[in-house]
Amino acid sequence: MSELGVHPITWPSNGLSEVPFVLYTDPEQYRLEQERVFKGPTWNYLCLAAEIANPGDFVATTIGEVEVVVTRDASGSINGFVNRCAHRGNLLCFERRGNAKEISCIYHGWTYDLAGHLTGVAFERGVKRQGGMPPEFHKDEHHLARLKVAELAGLVFGTFRADAPDLEDYLGPAVTGGIRRVLNRPVQILGRSTQVLPNNWKLYFENVKDTYHASILHLFLTTFRINRLSQPGGITIDANGGNHFSQAKMDYAAEDADYKEAALRADSAFRLQDSSIVESIDEYGDSVSVQILTVFPAMVLQQIRNTIAVRVIRPRGLEQSELDWIHLGFDDDDDAMTERRLRQGNLVGAAGFISMEDGCVGGFVQRALRYDDAGGGVVMMGGHDAESQPFRATEAAIRGFWKQYRALMGG
Amino acid sequence: MPHSDPAMDDTAIRLGVDALIAAYADCIDEDRLEEWPDFFTEQCRYVIISRTDYAAGLRHGIIYAASQGMLTDRVMALRKANIFEPHHYRHIVGPTRITRADAGVAEVQSNFLAVRIMHDGGTQLFATGRYLDRIDIASRPYRFIERIVVLDSHKIDTLLVIPL
Numbered sequence: 001m002s003e004l005g006v007h008p009i010t011w012p013s014n015g016l017s018e019v020p021f022v023l024y025t026d027p028e029q030y031r032l033e034q035e036r037v038f039k040g041p042t043w044n045y046l047c048l049a050a051e052i053a054n055p056g057d058f059v060a061t062t063i064g065e066v067e068v069v070v071t072r073d074a075s076g077s078i079n080g081f082v083n084r085c086a087h088r089g090n091l092l093c094f095e096r097r098g099n100a101k102e103i104s105c106i107y108h109g110w111t112y113d114l115a116g117h118l119t120g121v122a123f124e125r126g127v128k129r130q131g132g133m134p135p136e137f138h139k140d141e142h143h144l145a146r147l148k149v150a151e152l153a154g155l156v157f158g159t160f161r162a163d164a165p166d167l168e169d170y171l172g173p174a175v176t177g178g179i180r181r182v183l184n185r186p187v188q189i190l191g192r193s194t195q196v197l198p199n200n201w202k203l204y205f206e207n208v209k210d211t212y213h214a215s216i217l218h219l220f221l222t223t224f225r226i227n228r229l230s231q232p233g234g235i236t237i238d239a240n241g242g243n244h245f246s247q248a249k250m251d252y253a254a255e256d257a258d259y260k261e262a263a264l265r266a267d268s269a270f271r272l273q274d275s276s277i278v279e280s281i282d283e284y285g286d287s288v289s290v291q292i293l294t295v296f297p298a299m300v301l302q303q304i305r306n307t308i309a310v311r312v313i314r315p316r317g318l319e320q321s322e323l324d325w326i327h328l329g330f331d332d333d334d335d336a337m338t339e340r341r342l343r344q345g346n347l348v349g350a351a352g353f354i355s356m357e358d359g360c361v362g363g364f365v366q367r368a369l370r371y372d373d374a375g376g377g378v379v380m381m382g383g384h385d386a387e388s389q390p391f392r393a394t395e396a397a398i399r400g401f402w403k404q405y406r407a408l409m410g411g
Numbered sequence: 412m413p414h415s416d417p418a419m420d421d422t423a424i425r426l427g428v429d430a431l432i433a434a435y436a437d438c439i440d441e442d443r444l445e446e447w448p449d450f451f452t453e454q455c456r457y458v459i460i461s462r463t464d465y466a467a468g469l470r471h472g473i474i475y476a477a478s479q480g481m482l483t484d485r486v487m488a489l490r491k492a493n494i495f496e497p498h499h500y501r502h503i504v505g506p507t508r509i510t511r512a513d514a515g516v517a518e519v520q521s522n523f524l525a526v527r528i529m530h531d532g533g534t535q536l537f538a539t540g541r542y543l544d545r546i547d548i549a550s551r552p553y554r555f556i557e558r559i560v561v562l563d564s565h566k567i568d569t570l571l572v573i574p575l
Contacts, residue, residue, distance in 0.1 A: 029512065066503055088446070174490070188468060190471035191472070192461070192473025193473050193565050194567070195566075195567050196567065197569065219494070274484060339477075342472065343477060345471050345475055346481070350571045350572065351459070351473050353488050356495065356570040360569055363569065404537070
């Protein structure tokens with residue numbers, strides 16, 4: 001990455017446990033991240049395969065700040081390309097999703113097939129033999145810039161870089177397995193929303209990887225004495241550092257019995273009036289009650305009890321980001337299971353009992369760093385490395401993020 | 412709704428519905444949230460959902476409450492557990508329209524706008540949308556059997572902790 005020059009941000013050492021604050025405040029760093037991280041050899045979540053189930057279906061989305069389109073073509077293949085006409089750079093698809101036979105630019109009528117090939121140029125031969133394109137213009141030299149796309153467990157990913165490793169190699173076997181574990185059957189979308197966060201995108205992605213803060217910032221479960229009996233767990237980090245998952249297990253049946261029994265006692269002042277929002281079943285049969293998985297640089301796959309969601313963090317300027325929530329169920333859910341997911345849905349999202357604080361805490365950091373960004377943060381919980389660990393009082397996954405980030409940013 | 416339907420002409424019902432909707436907004440904006448669950452029947456539904464999700468028939472709510480107890484839990488969590496910067500809303504609720512009514516239930520729509528005032532005085536338009544209500548008018552006081560808050564936008568700034 002050195003061909004782009006060495007940006008002046010200096011790290012205190014080659015270690016990963018001291019993070020310069022200027023990484024969250026420097027506009028040039030933000031611009032370089034778009035080039036080296038989001039347009040670099042990374043895989044970015046695009047959409048669910050289920051959203052583009054039929055030929056002609058398209059989704060317009062973004063990788064970083066770059067507008068892209070994902071389509072299903074007549075042959076059933078998935079295509080990704082930049083959402084930018086090869087003629088004058090106009091945005092091609094401005095609806096978020098839909099179905100189309102071809103992609104047509106509203107500005108001058110250039111048309112592309114669903115794979116992004118330029119198929120038509122209005123007045124290519126002029127009008128009444130006057131004007132038109134010169135003979136050296138060839139449509140096949142003006143296709144849309146294509147992404148490399150790949151699908152895993154119903155998730156569609158894309159990369160700008162033809163030389164990016166294959167998706168599963170990029171994720172590593174453990175994280176690939178973590179995705180397959182949760183998305184082990186066809187999904188259906190239960191709902192979507194977007195949380196606008198007043199902070200740099202990295203602060204949210206670090207927050208998701210931070211298993212240290214969970215029981216400290218999010219007081220809901222402890223306030224309501226939802227005892228998570230026996231909580232073995234740990235963190236699994238891939239070789240590059242940026243992809244990870246944390247897991248915690250619980251005894252679903254014991255928790256349910258405990259809560260119901262405790263609710264009968266006199267000390268019910270801090271008990272839920274309606275405990276159905278935490279009544280959950282061990283749907284994967286492995287006692288894992290929480291699995292938070294990240295795909296560098298911007299995707300999260302969440303299983304918290306029976307709430308399943310994909311989250312995507314989208315940079316929208318140095319000090320703002322948008323967090324998309326895509327809440328999922330499965331085709332084989334019966335009514336009771338859907339209702340269970342909807343009730344537990346209160347735990348997460350912009351109004352989530354155990355997640356809403358994540359919407360403001362990044363903004364607090366951003367505010368504190370504004371014009372006071374000398375020095376750096378300390379992420380030494382659990383050591384200095386970015387290795388998998390069989391416990392969760394650690395910041396190893398944050399260090400893993402910086403390991404991959406630094407490799408891409410060249411600093 | 413044909414004009415011949417006596418329910419439409421029942422001024423008492425109109426006044427009762429309007430009073431309920433106004434009192435609901437006042438309860439939230441004046442931070443008497445402990446009274447908020449009492450605006451609902453014991454078996455009730457309170458859902459905040461985006462316009463696009465609602466139109467698509469999706470059911471996930473940004474808040475999804477299926478009982479009065481879940482509303483009480485929301486208030487308790489807000490008071491005792493959740494962490495956020497202090498703020499309040501000012502609701503402006505437009506005219507109500509009774510779309511259907513029989514002896515027991517009135518179906519009512521109204522538009523709302525909620526401004527969020529942060530503790531430092533920062534004032535922003537936070538949400539706009541429609542209330543789609545089913546109101547128990549068989550007994551007094553009137554209560555919501557169902558209040559679906561359909562947000563015009565799918566974007567929520569920072570977090571949503573105080574109900575709309």
